[in-house]
Every structure is written in C-alpha cells, then in structure tokens.
Amino acid sequence: MASVEFQNISKTFGAFVAVPDISFQIADGEFICLLGPSGCGKTTSLRMIAGLETPSSGRVMIGGRDVTYLHPKDRGISMVFQDYALYPHMNIADNIAYPLKVRGEAETKRHARAKDVADVLKIGDLLKRLPSQISGGQQQRTSLARALVYPSEVYLFDEPLSNLDAKLRLEARGFLNHLQRDMGMTAVYVTHDQAEAMALATRIAVMDKGRIVQFAPPIEIYRRPATTFVANFVGNPPMNLVPVEASVGDGALHLRADGLQVAPIELTDAVAKAARSGKMTLGVRPEHLRIAGATDHNILSGELFANENMGPESLVTLERGDNGRVTARIFTDDEIKVGTSVHLAFDARHVTLFDDTGARIPAADER
C-alpha cells in the first residue's frame, strides 16, 4: 500500500481542457472517491494515476516515487474497469490468473491462487467457464478478482458498479466496503453515484469542470457542502436550494422568497459580508423538513406537486409561487394526508446559507 499525490496536474486533449490544474494528496490506506457528473475529469484523473493517460503538465507520485512517465505495468497498481474488460477467449481461471502469468508464475501456482481469490468472491465454481457464459454480476466479481489476485500499491476503480442492476449494486457495494475494512487498501474510486461515494469513501473529492470543489470526509460533504454545486450533487434527493433576497435589519439577517417564512438569523461577520450583495441561497435537506405544526416559525409553503410513497418514507414535493420546487423526505409508517397546499417546517440549525457566488457561508458556531 502506498500514498498517491497529484502535483499541479493538467491534461488537455487538443483544445479541450479536461483537467486545468489539480493537486491533492491521498494518504496510505485511504479510500478516495472522485465524485462528479460525466465530463468533470474524474475518469481522466484516474487514468493518469494508472498511466493510461500522460498529464500535459505536473507530476504523479505513488509512494513518494515519481511515476508520471512510467508505463502502467511498472506502477504497482490494480484497476477494475467499467466494462470489466474480461478477455473473451480465456476462461475465468485464466482471466483471474493473467496478472500472475505476466509475472512469470508457474501455471499450477497461479491457478491455485486464482482459485483462492475466486472462492472468496464466490465464483470458485465458474473457473472453467468463458466470460460470455456468466452473468453480469459474476463478470463484475471476476474483474474484481483479477485486480485482487496480486499485491498492489494502489487499487483503482473506474465506475465498477455502474453496469449492475440496483440490487446487485447494493450487494457489491457492501462487499467492497467490507474488503476495504479487511485489507485497508489505498483505493481511488471514480463514480457519479453519490450514494456509492458516501458509502465507500473515507474522503470524497467532488469534481466539477476538471476542478476539485471539495475534498473532505463524506459526513463533512453532507453536513457542510462547500458550494451549491456540492449541495445539489450529494444527498438523495439533494439539498433544496431556495434563492432568497437578503437584508440586514435590527442586528439580524432577514430572508425573503416566495412561500418562505423564516425567523431572523443571527448576524455574524461572514453573514453580514455576504448580505451586502442582497442575494443568497438558502439550503435545507429534504430529511430536515416536516409537515408544519402551529408553533413552527420557519416554513416553506406552496401547492402540492407530487407525493411519492416509498414505503418507510414519503417524498412530498411542493411548488412555490415562483415555480421553485421543494422536496421533503418525511418518515412515517402511515400514509400522509396532504391537501393541495402544503406547509413544511424546518429548524434554524438545519439551514445552510450560500452567498451570491454559491459558496457556503460559515455558520455561527464554526470559527
């Protein structure tokens, strides 16, 4: 196992800038998720660690060694591909044992090792089959087995679960989590699924347009999203963002928007500075909204747009006067009765404020 470091990496394809300039450090034993929408540069970054792309400038370090121009085979890495890339003409045993074959291991030895790994991944009885003769979930585990069959400094995953159906994906995700706890491997995992990133990562790098917007542990990303982009990307459903007009009066911050009723907010220096532009964004997570009672002061109201009962919870969406929608995740065992007009309440401590550039304004209790 080893650390990974990006030093001022940039990558351009012709005129297209995939990654303008990123630097980060991954410590030994960390499980990092690169999270972002398609085209944000996360896969390009992963491929630069693997050596499948060469950076246009900057340095890639693995375990303190400069590997920027090293061939993939000399980097001591393992990689699981999105399309699995199993060799169609080799059976499962030969597929798993291929990395040992190129390392010059004897056939009996490498097949014994392949069998061991395959047994752990519960594909031990498929070793004689061809990739085309096994299911998608089994193919996925075969490609994982091929990555685990030899010791590596860093394990790389390029959206390994995105081709599985929902149920298998949950199962594979749980297994990967277990594996990480078991082996303590250094891993870089690319995904566009925020739930995968939250479940697996020790730290998440949220990427947008080739830049890292926030690099923090999952709970930090969830609780204190650095920008509206992160807030809108993480969470299921993501955080509700309501554009508001901000004004300062009586030593407190007052916010106004269609269908919004909110008690004056404590005025810190940061809040006062952001309020000067007169525009802010108020963020509340769906799980922090409830059906309003008579004593509530912080309320979002509007017409009912949708009411989706998911079993343990309901997703209640309302549409405010300016057509902005707000979704609440309401946990209840009973079916919720909602009228045509809905009032949702939230607590002041669950409010996240963003300034007019979309950056989060630090709350009063963090300084």
Added chain:
Amino acid sequence: MQKTQNIFVRRAIFAAAATFLGTVFALPLVWFVFAPFNARAELGLAIPSPFTLSNFATVFQNTFAMQALLNSLIQAAGGVVLVGGAATLAAYALSRSPIPGKGAVTYILLLFSSVVSGSAAMVPIFLIISAAGLIDTHLAVILVFAGGLLPTAMFILRDFIDAIPRSYEESAMVAGASPLQAFFDVALPVIRPGIVVVVVWAFVNIWGSFLIPFILLRSDKLMPASVAIYSFYSEAGTPIVTLLAAYSLIYSLPVIALYLFVNWKFGFRFFGGIKS
C-alpha cells in the same frame, strides 16, 4: 376476406419470382456438379449415365495442370501470410497509436490501391518487377498481390480493431503486461475473427486471379491453376468440356474447404467479454 386473398396473391407472386431467380443462379452450379462425372458432358445440363471418374483420371495425368494447383497454393499461401501479418500489425498501429493524420493515410492508401493496381498498372508493375529481377518467380506474384491487397485489408482490419474497446489491452497493461504481451495475449486473440475474414478474402482473391501471374510468369512449371486451365482447350481454341469441368471442380475445392474450415473452427462470429 378480400385482404387475406390479396396477401395470398402477393405471396404467390413473390414465391414464383424467387423460384425463377433461384433457378437462374442454381442451374450453372448444378451443371458444375454433374458435368465432371459425365464422360460425354456438353454445355447443356444432363444427369450423367453412367457416373464416371474417367474425366478426373485424364486430368490427373496432365502433370502441368497438377503442378499448377500446387503453384496456386504456394502463391496464395505466400500472399495470405504476407497480407495477414502486415495488415494486422499496420491496422493495429493505425487504430491504437496517436499518429497525427492517420485517417488521411489510410484513405489515401485505399484510394491508390483501388485506382492504381489492377490492369491499368500492369505496365509499371511489369517494369518494376523486371528491374528487380524477379520476373518468372513465385515471389514476384506474391509481392504484387500483397501490395495490391494490403491497403484494403488494412482498411477492413482497422475498422474491426477500432470497434474493439481499448480496455482489453489497458487492463492487461495495468495488470503488468508489456505492450507486446498485451498485443499477443489479449488483442490478437480478440481481433482474430477479423484477421480470418481478411485471410479468406485475400486467399480467394489470389486463388482466382489470372492476369498478374499470366504476365509475371514465363515458365510452365510456375503457372498457377487459373492459367493452367487453358491447357484443357484444344489446339483450335475450343474447350474440352469434360476435362475443363473436372479440373474446375478440383480448382474450386480448396476455396470451399477453406470456407468450411474457417466456419467450423472460428465460425465467423465474435464473442463478448465487455459489458456495454
């Protein structure tokens, strides 16, 4: 009711037309199967009575024609090895490496090969081969065919390799394989169906070609079967139908055998291992 009748009439017309077309194309083949076994074969279709192998016996005594079959095999095999090997390596490079302008290179090659080679280029080809001192050798025929077929073979194969995901080789290289190992262990077996198509196509092309060996070769002992077939014409220039039919059947067998072998061994199919 009216509607079903309409459909019936239309189907009947279609079936009749298809039968007519099928017959037009099948008749020569039926003649081709029967005539070699008929001691009195004419250009008309007739079921041999009795079935005889006497035509073949006469053909086998013609040592020039028999040697020609072997020559055809040498020239076709040589050409196929050269075209198959060179096209695979060139197409792989053109598909995978980031050479600037490689698209233009491929298209220009293809254009030149289809315009320049063939009968229009016979004189320069003859002069070049003559200057190289290769006139009247198997090598001359093999080289000219390889040169003529290579661009198209490269084009076919490059398209085939383009369609194969790079992640095959990438996963091999990440797993510790050198580029050469990744090519031979992973890429080559995966593109083999494409190579087989090119090899069959090249073989059939060389096997059936008349003009190039006819011009480049002098001595009887090097002539391929496509030229030797003229030894079954009488002095007056009329074909001896019985012998010609028998020799033609023998001449076409390797091609049929190749198709059957390839279909049995490789099946002209592609197997998956990539989840898309």
